Amino acid sequence: xxxxxxxxxxxxxxxxxxxxxxxxxxxxxxxxxxxxxxxxxxxxxxxxxxxxxxxxxxxxxxxxxxxxxxxxxxxxxxxxxxxxxxxxxxxxxxxxxxxxxxxxxxxxxxxxxxxxxxxxxxxxxxxxxxxxxxxxxxxxxxxxxxxxxxxxxxxxxxxxxxxxxxxxxxxxxxxxxxxxxxxxxxxxxxxxxxxxxxxxxxxxxxxxxxxxxxxxxxxxxxxxxxxxxxxxxxxxxxxxxxxxxxxxxxxxxxxxxxxxxxxxxxxxxxxxxxxxxxxxxxxxxxxxxxxxxxxxxxxxxxxxxxxxxxxxxxxxxxxxxxxxxxxxxxxxxxxxxxxxxxxxxxxxxxxxxxxxxxxxxxxxxxxxxxxxxxxxxxxxxxxxxxxxxxxxxxxxxxxxxxxxxxxxxx
Numbered sequence: 001x002x003x004x005x006x007x008x009x010x011x012x013x014x015x016x017x018x019x020x021x022x023x024x025x026x027x028x029x030x031x032x033x034x035x036x037x038x039x040x041x042x043x044x045x046x047x048x049x050x051x052x053x054x055x056x057x058x059x060x061x062x063x064x065x066x067x068x069x070x071x072x073x074x075x076x077x078x079x080x081x082x083x084x085x086x087x088x089x090x091x092x093x094x095x096x097x098x099x100x101x102x103x104x105x106x107x108x109x110x111x112x113x114x115x116x117x118x119x120x121x122x123x124x125x126x127x128x129x130x131x132x133x134x135x136x137x138x139x140x141x142x143x144x145x146x147x148x149x150x151x152x153x154x155x156x157x158x159x160x161x162x163x164x165x166x167x168x169x170x171x172x173x174x175x176x177x178x179x180x181x182x183x184x185x186x187x188x189x190x191x192x193x194x195x196x197x198x199x200x201x202x203x204x205x206x207x208x209x210x211x212x213x214x215x216x217x218x219x220x221x222x223x224x225x226x227x228x229x230x231x232x233x234x235x236x237x238x239x240x241x242x243x244x245x246x247x248x249x250x251x252x253x254x255x256x257x258x259x260x261x262x263x264x265x266x267x268x269x270x271x272x273x274x275x276x277x278x279x280x281x282x283x284x285x286x287x288x289x290x291x292x293x294x295x296x297x298x299x300x301x302x303x304x305x306x307x308x309x310x311x312x313x314x315x316x317x318x319x320x321x322x323x324x325x326x327x328x329x330x331x332x333x334x335x336x337x338x339x340x341x342x343x344x345x346x347x348x349x350x351x352x353x354x355x356x357x358x359x360x361x362x363x364x365x366x367x368x369x370x371x372x373x374x375x376x377x378x379x380x381x382x383x384x385x386x387x388x389x390x391x392x393x394x395x396x397x398x399x400x401x402x403x404x405x406x407x408x409x410x
Contacts, residue, residue: 041065045109045119054127059096063088067111076104084149100125114156140289143336158187162268166261182321189325204267210240230315239314293405296333299326310379320376341407358397
């Protein structure tokens with residue numbers, strides 16, 4: 001990863017391709033029967049019904065387990081957050097209210113507030129599409145809230161993923177660690193700019209060797225582990241394209257692997273603590289809706305300047321995993337503000353349609369080379385024509401995206 005001018009405002013993440021803004025009022029009157037109970041335990045997430053009519057829905061969540069828990073309503077991709085309620089103490093109850101459009105969703109509880117959660121189940125909303133009333137200020141604040149929820153969710157998944165990767169790495173199970181490496185990075189790639197708000201945290205977690213050396217920093221993190229797992233050939237060059245890979249370098253000893261693994265776990269925990277702090281909440285409030293909208297462009301720029309060149313994962317050639325995660329983050333930022341942009345009139349609606357089509361085209365081209373679920377081909381297998389196609393699609397999408405912030409603020 002190369003150092004860029006991204007700030008926290010450039011973070012592109014979070015939310016929902018459907019319109020579901022907690023706390024807003026739907027023009028369609030709320031159905032008094034659209035109320036659900038949720039019982040969260042350490043192993044289950046029991047929702048009273050798996051179907052609803054579109055409009056305002058309430059979920060009364062009771063924590064019947066032994067750990068602090070969270071409840072999520074997720075969009076059909078199982079990733080984007082429609083609504084969530086967190087920090088529910090044992091024996092306590094909280095209520096989540098959302099405006100849900102017709103579509104397929106998932107419900108899930110997350111005892112301990114880390115990992116993938118338990119009791120994930122399908123939830124279907126039928127009926128007609130409902131429009132949203134309320135001033136822009138309310139919608140913008142809801143977008144920020146959902147953005148914060150997504151960031152916390154991704155870091156919550158990152159913590160156990162990194163722990164599993166480090167366990168395999170320090171045990172010398174390189175085959176398993178190589179399988180886990182690109183998957184453990186996905187959550188980080190969706191939220192990477194958050195770490196840049198904490199000074200040297202992102203360099204500690206995700207700097208390439210050439211960047212660390214250029215800035216006189218100790219090289220640690222994901223890519224230090226990567227080089228151990230994919231030991232370079234004796235005639236290979238380093239990621240600067242000039243320095244022999246073996247110059248002043250040797251594979252880590254078991255003790256050194258333990259040290260690097262512990263450092264990565266500690267740095268990820270620092271990130272987890274930050275996104276659950278008042279400091280993070282204040283930073284988000286200061287950036288507001290413009291930061292989320294600008295972030296859609298920023299993460300796409302990250303793809304264009306790092307991932308499509310093959311320089312990010314120089315040893316493993318797993319760059320397409322990072323590529324896909326960055327695109328997901330960018331698309332989710334757009335999803336967060338697309339309804340606000342569309343509400344600005346015909347020009348806003350046209351812009352939203354153009355951006356949505358651009359994402360569809362880019363995702364279709366990327367899917368020719370694999371997926372996060374099934375795996376991607378090594379970056380070295382892409383031909384120049386493949387790379388040119390992806391670059392052209394990124395550039396075509398970046399142009400309308402660059403107009404998104406002005407539209408949402410008009």
